[in-house]
Amino acid sequence: MRVFYSVILLILFSFSIGFAQQNGIKGKILDSSENPVAGASVSLVGTVRGVQSDQNGNYLLQDIPAGKYDLKVSFIGFEAQTFSFEIKKEEIINKDILLQEDEIWMESFELMASRGMNGQGRLPEVEDFRINAGRKNELIRLAEIDANLAMNNSRQIFGRTPGISIWENDGSGIQLGVASRGLSPNRSWEFNVRMNGYDITPDPMGYPEAYFTPPMEVVENIEIIRGASSLQYGPQFGGLLNFVLRKPDPSTRFTAETINTVGSYGLFSTFNYIGGTEGKWDYTAYYQKRRGNGWRENGFFNTDHAHFEVNYAVNNRLKIGTEMTYMYTETQQPGGLTDTQFAEDPSQSTRSRNWFSTPWFLPSLNADYIVSPKTKLNLKAFGSIAQRNSVGFMKAITEVDDMGNRQVDRDLYHTFGTELRLSTSYPLFGKEHNLVSGYRFYKGNIDRNQRGVGxxxxxxxxDLTESSYPRDLDFDNLNHAAFVENMFNVTDKLLLTAGVRLEHISSQMKGILNTVNGVPQVLEPETRTRTFALLGLGGEYHLTKTTELYSNFTQAYRPVLISDLTPPATTDVIDPNLQDASGYNFDFGYRGNVSSFLNFDASFFYLKYADRIGTITQTAADGTRFQYRTNLGTSISQGVEAFVEFDPITAFVGNSTFGYIHLFASLAYVNAEYQDFERTSVSDGEVVKSNLAGNRVENAPRKINRYGATYRFKDFSMTWQLSDIGEAFSDATNSVEPNAAATSGLIPAYTVQDLSASYTYKKKYSLKSGVNNLSNTAYFTRRAGGYPGPGIMPADGRTFYMTLGLKF
Incomplete structure (x- = not known):
């Protein structure tokens, strides 16, 4: 950490002494009434150079080599302007630029933003290095929503995103557990979880559990592309979940912000940020400290997050940069509860010695190169040096902690990856088309040590009291992938996409599975190699300028993970013929906005998940029951996801001097069921056959509805939200009655409310406050078989927070 802070101080000192302003162009961006336009994009066409206008509309591009250029200025709600200029050595050009409003887009977007309807959007059809057209996608703009960002409150953050199921068992906000379409929310492992476009999980193909989540106070956007993202980002069924951090401020040399939060149960959080642009350099850094005692007993947490980014425009065509992210966590885990304990007091805890820690370091390098005005290259190199550490008493929650030696489990992760992407556009039959292609290399190593005696x-x-771990496994994963995808602009209204991805995965596991009476049970080294192709087709048809029909079909794949191959307990049994899962996602929907008062997206989805891996309870011939991990056949998830946000005052009255109210609803009906799968058990000496056909997939509520209302008046806003979530089952057998250890049984339906408000003064000072779980509802979303349980994992009760922010 000392090195980290030293680097930041050095960079700040360098920028404080300034750079000689040689060649440059500066001026003001104005609208038709000659009012300044803040946040307009100002770029040199065909180069990597660009800035934004500041709050007064000023812009400045420095250190431009002598030559001829085209300057492009664009901003949502205005027609883009481009003009040519020539700059000489040591010349400063003054140029004010007048933008003309595009009335339709101005009404559709700028007014929606000013009236608080800009929190949920969608991705552009084509970006620099990806194609989003024809895909079900969401863009969550965190600055535009009222939410408890200090605690990463996922219920509020994903409130407008239809169909997102959430495991709310981590009140510290350290780990995020989300899923959609009947998939498992376990640390978001059915998503390809990324930050700024690169992987942040231990191993997407071997152990994709997301132990790291960036502080939401620094996250600018969350990008979600459902399963149709598998061509460009990997074969996961859930799709892409990408945290886009706040980038260096391109409108100023230096800006700083501090956000400080206090709340219930000793919560204290401080978030501090700096960033800016100086000539060819830009930089940003943040540090967050968060700690508290938690709503439950024995729920203490203490976290540190730090991040640094710096970029340099080597010349007009090449820009390079680096990022470094560090996290350290210290979390006391209260453990699970039985159903009886939960009914008595969900905030109680019978585990006082369980701890969890995830030191995480993520370095990355990035390079952008402009081959030509229509062709660009991007190279990312990234890696992780990380750990997952736990210590505690991990027997069934029905057993009293004997205060003896605790169990220690430790994973060590070392990964390296690189992705090269090419984006180009080309003319064909009188239309401009887009092509994106890429190659990916990834190598991961997991050193898993379990059941140590602490x-x-x-x-x-x-620390161990004995010399070694009874279980010591090494898991190596090697992944090569290549993809190509093309977007064809067939007509002005119709576009089609088509692509293919080739994957090669080689996995090897070796080591000691168990140690019995001092004798290690050495595994026969196992290597699995597979090569496969994924295909995808999609399209959009623009009914109007702001509404469109879309559809997509894309194949998906889930390789066997290290957690599938290693049982969590000695009594568990792994199917020796465990196979990879495969299937596809299909979407058909209608989305867009009507004027400035209605934003909507409604779609039907169908997900086929063949050879789905899961755990089922079996009964042996001697009557003993054991957990059997196997392929549970095929599951089918289908249903409807819909989001609508409506501003009745703008719709019926127009402008208002008393503020605006907008109502939103995020609705999903998810019918996730198993197909034909015969299972055999023994009861009273008799062989009993049954079938999972028609059983609901575990952890998949059929109803995921969230409703809300926001009132906004100038710089004040307040949002009320209601989450209405249906019941779910905790296992594939759909057990309703809980077992004694509370690891199986029904997960009841629940409703929970949140209230948050914010006020900003002169764009520099901000005050936020709110109450989460307003009605103090007692509920839970998960029954855990191991960490962080076992048993019922209660969600937090009523909590309060207040945040004070300052920018300068």
Whole structure:
């Protein structure tokens, strides 16, 4: 950490002494009434150079080599302007630029933003290095929503995103567990989780659990592309979940912000940020400290997050940059509860010695190169040096902690990856078309050490009292992938996309599975190699300038993971013939906005998940019951996802001097069921056959509805939200009655409310406050078989927070 802070101080000192302003162009961006336009994009066409206008409309591009250029200025709601200029050595050009409003887009977007309807959007059809057209996608703009960002409150953050199911068992906000379409929310592992476009999980193909989540106070956008993203980002069924961090401020040399939050149960969070642009350099850095005692007993948490980014325009065509992200967590885990304990008091805890820690370091390099005005290259190199550490008493929640030696489990992750992408446009039959292609290399190593004998203390201590771990496994994963996808602009209204992805995965596992009476049970090294192709087709038809029909079909694939191959307990049994899962996603929908008062997206989806891996309870011939992990056949998820946001005052009255109210609803009906799968058990000496056909997929509520209302008046806004979530089952057998250890049984339906408000003064000072779980509802979303349980994992009750922010 000292090195990290030293680098930041050095960069700040460098920028404080300034750079010699040689060649440059500066001026003001104005609208037709000659009012300044803040946030307009100002770029040199065909180069990597660009800035934004500041709050007063000023812009400045420095250190431009002598020559001829085209300057392009664009902003949502205005027609883009381009003009040519020539600059000489040591010349400063003054140029004010007048933008003309595009009335339709101005009404559709700028007014929606000013009246608080800009929190949920969608991605552009084509960006620099990806094609989004024809895909079900969402763009969550965190600055535009009222939410408890200090605690990463996922219920509020994803409130407008239809069909997102959430595991709310981590009140500290450290780990995020989300899914959609009947998939498992376990640390978001059915999504390809990324930050700024690169992987942040231990291994997307071997262990994709998202232990790291960036602080939402620094996240500018969350990008979600459903399963149709598998061609460009990997074969996961859930699709892409990408956290886009706030980039260096391109409108100023230096800006700083501090956000400080206090709340219930000793919550304290401080977030501090700097960033700016100086000539060919831009930089940003943040540090967040968050700690609290948690709503439940034994729920203490203490986290540190730090991030640094710097970029340099080597010349007009090449820009390089680096990012470094560090996280350290110290979390006391209250453990699970039985159903009886939950009914008595969901905030209680019978585990006081369970701790969890995930040190995480993510370095990355990035390079953008402009081959020509229509062709660009991007190279990302990234990696991780990380750990997953736990210590505690992990027997069934029905057993009292004997205060003896605790169990220690430790994973060490070392990964390296690189992605090269090419984006180009070309003319054909009188239309401009877009092509994106890429190559990916990824190498991951997981050193898994489990069932170590720790001390009998109460603090977070991962030292062993014995020399080795009874289970010591090495898992290596090698992944090569290449893809190509093309967007064809067939007509002015119709576009089609088509693509293919080739994957090669080689996995190897070796080591000691168990140690019995001091004798290690050495695994026969196992290597799995597979090569496969994924195909995808999609399209959009623009009914109007702001509404469109869209559809997509894309194949998906889920390789066997290390967690599938290693049982969590000695009594568990792994199917020796465990196979990879495969299937596809299909979407058909209608989305867009009507004027400035209605934003909507409604779609039908169908997801086929063949050879789905899961755990089922079996009964042996001697009557003993055991957990059997196998392919549970095929599951089918189908249903409807819909989002609508409506501003009745703008629709019926127009302008209002008393503010605006907008109502939103995020609705999803998810019917996720198993198909034909015969299972055999023994009861009273008799062989009993049954079938999973028609059983609902575990952890998949059929109803995921969230409703809300926001009132906005100038710089004040307040949002009320209601989450109405249906019941779910915790296992594939659809057990309703809970077992004694509370690891199986029904997960009841629940409703929970949140209220948040914010006020900004002169764009520099901000005050936010809110109450989460307004009615203090007692509910849970998960029954855990191991960490962080076992048992019922209660969600937090009523909590309060207040945030004070300052920008300068």
């Amino acid at each position: 001390n009998a203390g109460t603090d977070m201590n991962f």
